[in-house]
Amino acid sequence: MRDRDHLGEFEHIVMLALLRLEDRAYGVTVRREIELRTKREVSIGAVYATLDRLESKGYVKSHHGEPTPERGGRSKRFFRITAQGLAAVHRTHGALRSMASGLGLARSHS
Amino acid sequence: MSQSRHTPRVAVLLLNLFAQGEEAASLLGDLSEESFEVAAKSGTAAARQWYWRQTLKTLAHLFACDFRNAPWSTSALLIGGFLLSRFVSSVPDRILSAMTDKYLFYWSNHFHAYMFLATDGMLISHLIAVTLVGSTIALAAKGKEMLAPTALALVLAGMAVIGSIVVTAKTADASFLWIAAVQSSNSFAMVAGAAIVRMRRRSAQAQPRPA
Numbered sequence: 576m577r578d579r580d581h582l583g584e585f586e587h588i589v590m591l592a593l594l595r596l597e598d599r600a601y602g603v604t605v606r607r608e609i610e611l612r613t614k615r616e617v618s619i620g621a622v623y624a625t626l627d628r629l630e631s632k633g634y635v636k637s638h639h640g641e642p643t644p645e646r647g648g649r650s651k652r653f654f655r656i657t658a659q660g661l662a663a664v665h666r667t668h669g670a671l672r673s674m675a676s677g678l679g680l681a682r683s684h685s
Numbered sequence: 686m687s688q689s690r691h692t693p694r695v696a697v698l699l700l701n702l703f704a705q706g707e708e709a710a711s712l713l714g715d716l717s718e719e720s721f722e723v724a725a726k727s728g729t730a731a732a733r734q735w736y737w738r739q740t741l742k743t744l745a746h747l748f749a750c751d752f753r754n755a756p757w758s759t760s761a762l763l764i765g766g767f768l769l770s771r772f773v774s775s776v777p778d779r780i781l782s783a784m785t786d787k788y789l790f791y792w793s794n795h796f797h798a799y800m801f802l803a804t805d806g807m808l809i810s811h812l813i814a815v816t817l818v819g820s821t822i823a824l825a826a827k828g829k830e831m832l833a834p835t836a837l838a839l840v841l842a843g844m845a846v847i848g849s850i851v852v853t854a855k856t857a858d859a860s861f862l863w864i865a866a867v868q869s870s871n872s873f874a875m876v877a878g879a880a881i882v883r884m885r886r887r888s889a890q891a892q893p894r895p896a
Contacts, residue, residue: 579865590725601711601715602711602712602714603715603716603718603719606715606719618739618742618743618746619712619716619719619739619743620712620713620739620742620743620745620746620747621742621743621745621746623708623711623743623746624746624747624749624750625714627708627750628750643718645717645718645721646714646715646717646718647692647714647717648718649710649711649713649714650710650711650714651711651714652707652711653713
């Protein structure tokens with residue numbers, strides 16, 4: 576059943592942010608990317624809670640970078656999408672496209 | 686690790702207590718980096734305000750996530766903790782009445798000591814008892830030491846506040862609001878008890894194990 580799982584709204588947004596940021600995706604950049612594009616305030620806790628959930632599902636992998644002084648000597652935790660995660664994004668996107676097709680949403684909001 | 690002026694210490698302490706080991710380091714690093722930039726752009730006060738806002742939202746998320754990950758064990762700890770706190774809170778009163786009965790002659794000659802014991806002494810012993818309850822719940826919850834004690838502390842404080850407001854409204858006697866103040870301090874002691882266990886466990890995990 577896991578292969579048929581779809582992403583939740585915020586999970587979907589976070590996954591798209593990871594795809595946009597490529598190898599620069601860590602807490603700060605993901606949060607900013609989402610705020611910039613969705614125009615909604617997002618807490619770093621919400622981002623990490625979602626990323627941890629996605630990692631436990633196998634959709635995302637993380638690794639630690641080097642510690643930096645402006646981070647109080649703490650390292651960055653970088654995230655990247657796995658092949659399984661990419662498939663989940665396509666699945667969710669496909670489902671949304673299919674549900675929206677024929678409704679003329681793009682025209683009515685433009 | 687150095688803390689700059691725009692990172693509030695209490696907020697850092699709370700995040701350290703509620704977030705898991707590696708997650709805490711990443712969270713604090715990200716918040717430190719962003720608050721550094723907010724401070725450069727808008728000043729230290731704005732950075733501290735931003736940091737606090739992020740901390741409170743993050744704590745709510747951590748709380749909700751921890752509960753979603755272990756709803757049954759957390760509920761069991763909450764109920765167990767509630768029963769334990771009801772039992773433990775009556776212990777100091779029983780000890781005092783037993784001591785009073787047994788050493789009646791001594792207390793009648795040391796009335797001031799008795800009064801201290803019956804007032805401040807009782808408050809202090811209640812605080813110690815509730816701190817022990819918080820520690821006990823935290824000991825039973827491995828990895829999520831803060832969740833159940835904090836939830837229970839909030840429930841008890843909420844019950845006391847609502848109860849004392851209702852009684853005050855019915856009796857028009859504001860002295861009942863004192864109950865809410867006492868219970869709030871007890872709730873704080875419960876969270877402090879859990880925090881002690883959390884910090885002890887974290888420092889034990891941080892120490893290198895012998896080969």
